[in-house]
Amino acid sequence: MEEKYTTCSPVSQPIAWLIWAFVTLFYFYEYFLRTAPSVMENELSHFFSISAAGLGSLIGAYYYTYAPLQIVAGVAMDRYGGRKVVPLAVLLCAIGSWLFTMPNLGIALLGRMLIGAGSACGFISVIFIATNWIPRQHLALLTGLTQTLGMLGAILGQKYVVLLMQHHVWQTVWLQCVVAGIGLAIILFFIIPKRPVHVQQRIKAQGYAHVLQNLKLVVCNKQTWLAGIFGGCIFLPTTVLAMIWAVPFFESAYHLSLQKVTSLTSILFIGWIIGSPLMGFISDRLGSRKYVMVLGVLLTFLCVLAIVYIPNLPYYLLLALMFLIGIFSGTELVAIAFTCEANPIFAKGAAIGITNFIIFTFSAILSPLVGVLLNRITGAHALITAQDYQLSFLIIPVCLLLALICILYATEPEAKQDILSMEH
Template sequence: MSLSQRPASWVMIFLPFALGYYLSYLLRTVNAVISPELTQDLSLSAADLGLLTSAYFLTFGMAQIPLGIALDRYGPKRVLGSLLLLAAVGSAAFAMGDSLGQLTLARGLIGLGVSACLMAGLKGFAMWYPAERQSSMTGYIMAAGALGALTASTPMEAMLPFLGWRGVFWLIAGLATALSVFVFFALPGDVQQTSRESLGTTLKSVAKIFIAPDFLRFAGSATFFTGGFMAMQSLWAVPWLMNVNGLPLNQAASYLMILNLGMLTGQLSVGLFGTRLSQRGVTPLNVMQIGYGLMLIVQGLILTGWGPILVFWFLLGVLSAANAQTYIATAANFPKSAFGRVSTAINLMAFAGAFIVQWGLGIALDLLQQNGASVPGSLRMAFAGLIVLQILSFVPLMMKTGKKIKPE
């Protein structure tokens, strides 16, 4: 019986990775709910808040290329377990921070600490599960992330009066420490399955990925669809709901929970039906084309404010499941041996996009308001700008390409 077929394999393999990605997404989106308290306590501007929150995405994105190399050379157990300790330190530092600079540095350390949670899981699944289970395992770990996002909405808002945002981060620091210990204890040994390729050869292969047309085709959508969704979900959704739709914080947090429920629904659907769709000839690229096309329509409806807003936020969450297909669709054009480096390269584009959009929206809001625009009006103009960028990045996905690179 293989390791993945043993009854306890979900505890030994899936659960550590799922809990890691749960924590990663919780930390990614928690600032959306605590942003009013942060703004009040520290007198932050919109640009300050955008920079503070996006520091997570900056360090997370910067870590992706070295992370891909480290996962291949040292395995997911040692990489994930060690980095989670950094997440614990960053969370404790955030809980103690008293200035924008301190909190930004702590937020950046958190981003670095959880940067391996998804990629380590994908690497581990490739090592310890058969190929036919990859699609389902990916969908299920994405669902764990959606649960983390759900926790960061209404449940987090309910905890704030009792713990405050500092108490919340002390709690998260303790959870990250416990999870690191669990990773080292539960995951199987991975030393025998690590790469022996020289560092120089590895770095050259990474450089070739970034200039490959088959990578560049997906880079824009990863930046503005995946990154844009993360920027809205992790920060700007709540200010939008409060200022554009006029909702109080508790109701805005409920809407955020509906968005995240939609995301959970979409990811579970991928886990349950992904294999069947593939057998019927539906490719990951097809899922992206349909999902992103519908996402543009839903976002346009949210922008105009016409129709049942709650339904549109739920649908936006469902359609965001198309984002995960970017990793598979891009890697399909490269040798299988390069999967880790290709997926982390795409992840870099996604998190660079989240950083750019999150901070960029904050800067745009400040500039628009300084020139006489209202808060709701400036939010609408900034969101419309994001949609334009998404449309431009959608075009390459609809174009046919030449021959794929054959697997080695």
């Protein structure tokens, strides 16, 4: 015997989009908190009397909780629903922001970790809300828009911090974040509907053993791993060519000034901002995740080969290729939509969290590997040439080919209705 029920209270489409917009503000907010310290490093070093290494540990403490709690956040969303989890996550960010202003380094470190813990729910909560109330045909577009708004939070947030710190101490920024977080948490608590009573009763009756069962279901689904590995691989060109090795590589291979290299990295991120929703929109319109992901990874592969292995490309062509890498890398967000649809709807929070964790972990492992290869090729203290970078950067096309194999091996997810069928 089967009983069908919705995962949440039904709402009209205008209200659904309003809910999504406010939850997306949380992602914008947490992205701002993630990147704001980068423009106040001198002030933080002086205030806490710490070295560059100590400052790196303080700022990086965000990731000590952000990464491992991805899965916990996803499972919590499945178990308790958005209304209970999302406002609490925002409050954790607000409390962490307040603690970060304290003169004690240990308390500030704890505050940064609390911000990371709350932020672990940011991206997951937006996609969770979207899959609850917004039709499936918009899922990939909304996933891409979410990433775009997060990056805008980083860009606009840094500019706001710089302007504010011209007239105020750095603590003012974080105290404003406390007020904003408390206000947003209150709004989210009242705007996100409760789950239907029969859903709450069913989940409560299932007990915590069912949580582990759902988690096992997602982990044992090969589609989850294929999408996660794809996402981790497609993000690698951004990490290597824009975040870590951009300046030394382009200075060595193309003899570009720092200003020109900065323009190259900036235009790649502009490509991400445009490409994330664009790839999602195309995927939704075509009704296919695999086709767009295959096309995206192939074109990214060709752009990377051109930049790294074709010598003496003109600067305007480098700009175009970096922009296209950003555009096509937006298929990482299509992979998130893929994994949502490839797993049961009652475990979608766990699916998003686990996939996000795989992507993050894969990127964290692969990115330092370039440095290890450079050391092996040149020796720790040798002058690094363009040819050395070309050899060590071979890991990028190899990983992109791995991403291609993964998505070709994956099965196109079928459309699911937003209802659950569970046996008594």
